[in-house]
Amino acid sequence: MAREFPIHDYRNFGIMAHIDAGKTTTTERILYYTGKNHKMGETHDGASTMDWMEQEQERGITITSAATTTSWKGRDGKDRRFNIIDTPGHVDFTIEVERSLRVLDGAITLLDSNAGVEPQTETVWRQAEKYHVPRMIFCNKMDKIGADFYRCLEMIKSRLGAIPLAMQLPIGAESDFKGVIDLLEMKALVWRDEALGAQWDVVEIPADLQAKAEEYREKLIETAVEMDDDAMNAYLEGNIPSIDELRELIRKGTIEVKFHPVFCGTAFKNKGIQPLLDAVIDFLPAPDEIPAIKGIDAKTEAEIVRHSTDDEPLAMLAFKIMNDPFVGSLTFCRIYSGKLTKGISVDNTVKGKKERIGRMLQMHSNSRADIEEAFAGDIVALAGLKETTTGDTLCDPLAPVILERMEFPEPVIQIAIEPKTKGDQEKMGLALHRLAAEDPSFRVKTDEESGQTIIAGMGELHLDIIVDRMKREFKVEANVGAPQVAYRETITRSHEQDYTHKKQTGGTGQFARVKVVFEPNTESEDYVFESKIVGGAVPKEYIPGVQKGIESVLSSGPFAGFPMISVKATLIDGAFHDVDSSVLAFEIASRACFREAAPKLGVQLLEPVMKVEVVTPEEYVGNIIGDLNSRRGQIQGQEARGIAVVINAMVPLANMFKYVDSLRSMSQGRAQYTMQFDHYEPVPTAVAQEVQKKYA
Numbered sequence: 001m002a003r004e005f006p007i008h009d010y011r012n013f014g015i016m017a018h019i020d021a022g023k024t025t026t027t028e029r030i031l032y033y034t035g036k037n038h039k040m041g042e043t044h045d046g047a048s049t050m051d052w053m054e055q056e057q058e059r060g061i062t063i064t065s066a067a068t069t070t071s072w073k074g075r076d077g078k079d080r081r082f083n084i085i086d087t088p089g090h091v092d093f094t095i096e097v098e099r100s101l102r103v104l105d106g107a108i109t110l111l112d113s114n115a116g117v118e119p120q121t122e123t124v125w126r127q128a129e130k131y132h133v134p135r136m137i138f139c140n141k142m143d144k145i146g147a148d149f150y151r152c153l154e155m156i157k158s159r160l161g162a163i164p165l166a167m168q169l170p171i172g173a174e175s176d177f178k179g180v181i182d183l184l185e186m187k188a189l190v191w192r193d194e195a196l197g198a199q200w201d202v203v204e205i206p207a208d209l210q211a212k213a214e215e216y217r218e219k220l221i222e223t224a225v226e227m228d229d230d231a232m233n234a235y236l237e238g239n240i241p242s243i244d245e246l247r248e249l250i251r252k253g254t255i256e257v258k259f260h261p262v263f264c265g266t267a268f269k270n271k272g273i274q275p276l277l278d279a280v281i282d283f284l285p286a287p288d289e290i291p292a293i294k295g296i297d298a299k300t301e302a303e304i305v306r307h308s309t310d311d312e313p314l315a316m317l318a319f320k321i322m323n324d325p326f327v328g329s330l331t332f333c334r335i336y337s338g339k340l341t342k343g344i345s346v347d348n349t350v351k352g353k354k355e356r357i358g359r360m361l362q363m364h365s366n367s368r369a370d371i372e373e374a375f376a377g378d379i380v381a382l383a384g385l386k387e388t389t390t391g392d393t394l395c396d397p398l399a400p401v402i403l404e405r406m407e408f409p410e411p412v413i414q415i416a417i418e419p420k421t422k423g424d425q426e427k428m429g430l431a432l433h434r435l436a437a438e439d440p441s442f443r444v445k446t447d448e449e450s451g452q453t454i455i456a457g458m459g460e461l462h463l464d465i466i467v468d469r470m471k472r473e474f475k476v477e478a479n480v481g482a483p484q485v486a487y488r489e490t491i492t493r494s495h496e497q498d499y500t501h502k503k504q505t506g507g508t509g510q511f512a513r514v515k516v517v518f519e520p521n522t523e524s525e526d527y528v529f530e531s532k533i534v535g536g537a538v539p540k541e542y543i544p545g546v547q548k549g550i551e552s553v554l555s556s557g558p559f560a561g562f563p564m565i566s567v568k569a570t571l572i573d574g575a576f577h578d579v580d581s582s583v584l585a586f587e588i589a590s591r592a593c594f595r596e597a598a599p600k601l602g603v604q605l606l607e608p609v610m611k612v613e614v615v616t617p618e619e620y621v622g623n624i625i626g627d628l629n630s631r632r633g634q635i636q637g638q639e640a641r642g643i644a645v646v647i648n649a650m651v652p653l654a655n656m657f658k659y660v661d662s663l664r665s666m667s668q669g670r671a672q673y674t675m676q677f678d679h680y681e682p683v684p685t686a687v688a689q690e691v692q693k694k695y696a
């Protein structure tokens with residue numbers, strides 16, 4: 001089977017919006033117009049087409065597929081393939097959000113034309129900015145009271161620091177919104193009515209808007225010609241580029257993220273969607289128009305690049321795992337290079353495992369197609385993968401590559417969690433298990449002493465979102481405990497300790513003597529054990545007992561019971577008894593030996609320190625820095641990003657609880673932050689004593 005569409009005719013894009021801007025409505029209209037839909041429904045009335053799971057429809061909840069494949073005819077009459085990738089509504093620092101942004105080549109950002117750029121729009125926007133995703137903007141809800149296209153343009157400049165390129169002007173607004181002026185063609189598109197699938201007439205620009213249209217066309221041309229010196233010089237000499245030339249220039253500028261074409265309409269009243277789809281073809285990039293994906297050779301770790309073509313070896317990225325009521329677990333993958341055929345075996349280079357490609361599906365809005373083969377640029381849903389989790393690379397075993405080197409630091413924060421009703425215990429376990437499979441930075445464990453379920457992750461917000469998803473997606477309500485910092489303990493001094501364990505109460509006794517030097521391991525956080533026994537003072541078979549004995553006592557440090565890191569132990573001498581010595585006796589002796597030594601080792605409490613990045617409008621910088629200082633934070637620097645300011649700081653995790661709320665109130669909701677674990681650092685004495693009181 002050959003490929004259906006050349007790669008140049010693919011558009012893999014997402015629709016990004018804050019809650020309530022109309023993402024669901026717009027996506028539905030797009031799916032309807034792109035012809036794969038047979039039914040149409042409003043959101044929340046129980047019949048919307050994205051709600052393809054029947055029980056979900058009854059509850060009126062939208063479950064979108066991670067990616068929906070459809071097509072649209074360009075102005076040249078030729079079909080293009082669209083893969084519409086779902087972007088999560090929650091924008092936070094979980095791995096999943098980053099992944100979905102990673103696999104799309106371009107995006108449409110929706111604005112509510114009445115509200116303009118809202119704080120949440122800024123969040124979504126900055127996230128996409130980080131990944132350099134080319135974006136167009138659709139000012140939706142032009143039919144709403146208070147809708148103001150021109151204010152939106154202003155806010156794109158002032159709030160987002162971005163350059164808007166108005167491609168259209170609205171004709172009328174609010175209940176009087178009739179259609180749009182196309183500033184390239186200089187024609188008016190007036191919709192006949194508000195029904196779904198309503199036609200529009202292409203007419204002359206209304207006289208009262210002619211001057212304004214000319215003014216904005218000129219602005220458009222001036223911005224566009226900046227993309228090309230020749231075009232600019234020609235323009236300065238009075239030569240206006242042709243419409244096709246302008247399209248090329250705008251395409252270039254959009255793909256290079258120099259500016260953002262802006263459109264307007266109302267998804268709800270079915271106006272303006274089709275021109276937006278034309279614009280996806282005209283201005284958003286095909287997979288072969290963005291920089292090739294980088295990776296490393298799984299064997300040599302040398303950097304390699306994979307281009308968007310079928311001719312290179314297979315390489316794809318798993319970006320989302322979804323549970324499907326019919327097929328079970330589905331792994332959504334984007335193929336970056338090469339071909340994928342049903343039945344072949346591929347390498348999961350991150351896990352070091354093989355996977356067999358069984359059932360392969362392409363998801364449409366209300367149907368799914370079994371496919372035998374897929375190509376570079378495609379997004380496929382694979383059923384029955386066993387080992388693969390979000391973020392893994394699957395590839396040709398003969399050309400092993402890791403597309404993205406992600407290191408997952410140990411979780412630094414944990415909370416105890418229990419279901420609100422006892423009956424939900426099993427459901428909760430299942431839900432947590434699924435969520436952990438999707439997100440490698442999230443862990444679940446059972447506390448051996450208390451039997452409690454403990455969830456651990458990268459931060460408070462991370463765990464909040466997990467609990468929230470459990471409620472929304474798995475219908476399990478849970479009570480959660482207070483978040484706890486994952487402290488560590490270490491030693492700061494060396495000491496040599498001699499210890500003899502002797503127990504002789506009739507029958508076989510126990511005997512072991514060990515002499516151990518304990519010292520800080522300055523090389524790493526690991527526990528290192530070495531034996532310097534010569535001449536059989538401690539027979540070889542007992543030495544693993546010594547190593548194990550010390551290791552077991554390190555899991556709960558003497559200061560407050562936290563795991564110990566960076567300890568080196570060297571066995572230098574000892575003694576044994578022919579009959580009474582055993583591995584167990586040496587284990588017991590070594591444990592006691594460490595306990596005895598502990599008071600002389602200068603045990604110290606360590607806390608996780610987070611690398612925090614705050615992105616904020618300039619006016620809040622002073623307050624935010626002051627607040628970070630009061631949290632024992634150390635400011636590393638600040639820099640401009642667009643019109644926003646990025647503040648970098650190192651802050652102890654213990655002082656970052658509820659930071660999201662403080663930041664929100666300090667900045668009227670306009671600043672965002674991300675944080676990740678950076679290193680462990682000694683806790684100041686006063687704070688350490690508090691911790692000791694609480695935990696020891």
Ligand SMILES: Nc1nc2c(ncn2[C@@H]2O[C@H](COP(=O)(O)OP(=O)(O)OP(=O)(O)O)[C@@H](O)[C@H]2O)c(=O)[nH]1
Nearest residue numbers: 019020021022023024025043140141144266267268
């Ligand atoms: N007046 C007007 N209302 C709209 C338009 N588009 C969407 N809406 C309404 O806005 C509300 C939110 O629309 P959704 O499509 O559910 O928005 P969403 O962004 O998916 O929202 P969440 O699912 O909550 O994230 C719904 O009541 C829609 O009917 C529009 O063009 N005009």
